[in-house]
Amino acid sequence: MTEIIDGKELAKTLDNEMIRQVGQLKQRGVVPGLAVIMVGNDAASQIYVRNKHRRSQKIGIQSRDITFPWDISETELLAQIDDLNHDPDIDGILVQLPLPKHIHAKAVLEHISPEKDVDGFHPINVGRLWNNDGKIVPSTPYGIMTMLDRYHVQIAGKNALIIGRSTIVGRPMAAMLLNANATVTIAHSQTDNLKTLVHAADILIVAVGISHFIRGEDIKPGAIVIDVGMNRDSNNHLTGDVDFDSAKTVASMITPVPGGVGPMTITMLMQQTINIASRRTK
Numbered sequence: 001m002t003e004i005i006d007g008k009e010l011a012k013t014l015d016n017e018m019i020r021q022v023g024q025l026k027q028r029g030v031v032p033g034l035a036v037i038m039v040g041n042d043a044a045s046q047i048y049v050r051n052k053h054r055r056s057q058k059i060g061i062q063s064r065d066i067t068f069p070w071d072i073s074e075t076e077l078l079a080q081i082d083d084l085n086h087d088p089d090i091d092g093i094l095v096q097l098p099l100p101k102h103i104h105a106k107a108v109l110e111h112i113s114p115e116k117d118v119d120g121f122h123p124i125n126v127g128r129l130w131n132n133d134g135k136i137v138p139s140t141p142y143g144i145m146t147m148l149d150r151y152h153v154q155i156a157g158k159n160a161l162i163i164g165r166s167t168i169v170g171r172p173m174a175a176m177l178l179n180a181n182a183t184v185t186i187a188h189s190q191t192d193n194l195k196t197l198v199h200a201a202d203i204l205i206v207a208v209g210i211s212h213f214i215r216g217e218d219i220k221p222g223a224i225v226i227d228v229g230m231n232r233d234s235n236n237h238l239t240g241d242v243d244f245d246s247a248k249t250v251a252s253m254i255t256p257v258p259g260g261v262g263p264m265t266i267t268m269l270m271q272q273t274i275n276i277a278s279r280r281t282k
């Protein structure tokens with residue numbers, strides 16, 4: 001029987017664990033603080049930022065939302081980050097992506113103190129992760145690793161294929177699976193013989209942004225399939241990169257969309273804010 005990896009349910013379990021962790025921190029005089037910077041009024045980003053705020057409140061994290069109009073200058077944005085870098089009440093800083101085109105996202109992300117870079121996008125944190133010494137790591141792949149762990153998936157020695165090489169998902173995912181002793185392959189738009197690679201994968205992570213890119217007949221029987229896709233169909237319904245119905249008949253475990261990887265992203269952001277705050281007590 002195929003097991004559905006339920007990100008929504010796992011997120012609730014982890015919320016309860018985090019509420020306890022925050023309670024213990026507060027007894028030691030530490031209130032975790034998260035600053036979320038949003039530029040412009042992208043509709044999806046507004047929803048994610050609101051959800052980050054609500055989850056922070058639920059867990060007991062002090063969250064500070066800072067919203068700028070889309071035409072803010074890069075200099076003003078960097079000055080705000082400077083302030084937050086020096087603010088002792090703030091443990092984690094994140095800038096919601098995407099940013100407007102006139103702002104250099106790379107410069108902005110590199111301006112966040114690596115010790116407060118709760119998204120794990122700063123090159124220092126990227127380097128630490130690839131050195132198997134990651135202290136703060138990107139939330140989506142961290143969420144996937146947590147799902148694999150909580151569903152008792154054995155990673156060591158397995159063939160893991162990641163389709164997609166983004167800095168937010170594909171690359172850090174590869175580092176995390178490698179650190180967990182998987183044999184890792186990253187495939188992308190220029191990859192030859194993708195079908196052969198997919199058919200050999202024990203753990204398949206799909207993050208390409210193309211609706212139903214992978215179908216059941218492509219997958220190795222018994223594979224674990226993780227769908228990172230978030231696409232909208234003509235009816236504005238959310239669809240994954242994997243055709244769930246056909247893949248479910250072949251995989252041993254699979255994540256749905258929605259309700260799989262997505263809910264774990266904000267959960268792991270919360271966990272990392274707590275992790276950073278707990279270093280204050282050491």
Ligand SMILES: Nc1nc2c(c(=O)[nH]1)N[C@@H](CN(C=O)c1ccc(C(=O)N[C@@H](CCC(=O)O)C(=O)O)cc1)CN2
Pocket residue numbers: 048094095096097098119139140230238257258259260261262263264265266
């Ligand atoms: N600074 C960052 N910007 C962005 C990140 C990020 O990790 N850091 N990731 C995404 C957006 N994102 C969080 O910011 C995010 C995306 C999706 C979900 C989620 O819960 N998805 C649900 C479906 C939601 C829906 O119906 O639209 C699911 O898949 O079940 C949470 C957070 C880009 N920007």
